[in-house]
Amino acid sequence: MLSKKAKYGLKAMFYLAKKYGKGPILISDLAEEEHIPKKFLEIILLDMKRQGLLMSKMGKGGGYELSKHPDNIFVGQIVRILDGPLAPIPCVSKTAYARCAECKNEKTCEIRKIMMQVRDSTAAILDHTTLSEAPKALFIVTKKTK
Amino acid sequence: MLSKKAKYGLKAMFYLAKKYGKGPILISDLAEEEHIPKKFLEIILLDMKRQGLLMSKMGKGGGYELSKHPDNIFVGQIVRILDGPLAPIPCVSKTAYARCAECKNEKTCEIRKIMMQVRDSTAAILDHTTLSEAPKALFIVTKKTK
DNA sequence: GAATATACTACTAATTAGATAGATTTTGTA
């Protein structure tokens, strides 16, 4: 499940993508427009600024804007910043691998094999989709013939 | 993220699948073999019995076993019972749809479009994989040419 | 230096995850 934090963050980023090139946008405006609690949004935007996706300016005429073109910001990056790794279990994460404490044999673990597929397909979607477009990736599901 | 509950549940189900046809298995044995806290496992198995995936027998010689052939039990069912809907956001769930409170227009929501894809690919994997096999579904990712 | 913004610190409330304890019911068998 995507947290509200990530959902709000994505909403905010898509909003800023639409306004890209028009100068800084106020947190207050963004919060009001997208129905996001303002103080919560502050935290979210700050997170993304720290990770380099946003620029901010204080004082009059200030606000937030994307630090690069929407074409170059992927949805996967945003989700990882706000919700952590995409992998459903840590033992299949590429960005935050961790062994399962109770696992007897990682190589033969059926759950791991399955969740690896889930991770890969999710990552393929989110890491090919940018803020400027509808999803690029196209998925074709076929049955493997035994 | 998959909860520990779901991970333990899957482990237990794969274990019972291996023992299918050999009569009831004790919770204690299962817990010990797979390193799952016994009392927690009780709850998990009971959940799955209530949903019809397991049969149990009380008293001496009792225990748990699959209620049908492993070929006919899909990983997606188990995950849904233990962790709820597969969809990353409620507005793309097929089994538990709910509108997002803050959403202005569901039809045009970019987040929704993306998460719909994630849901569909996840479901395609989990609902084509049974307890008796390695995953059946094969995923091919291609870039949509604009 | 006043007004306007973000940045930072520090809470709090609600929910969920991950269990544990102990009593009860069912069943096989001595």
Next chain:
DNA sequence: TACAAAATCTATCTAATTAGTAGTATATTC
């Protein structure tokens, strides 16, 4: 029929995470 083994039920409990709020500090512009 009594006993022991096993699942089942009831009732909590604690810790972590999520979601959000309040108030203060700091930077910028006019």
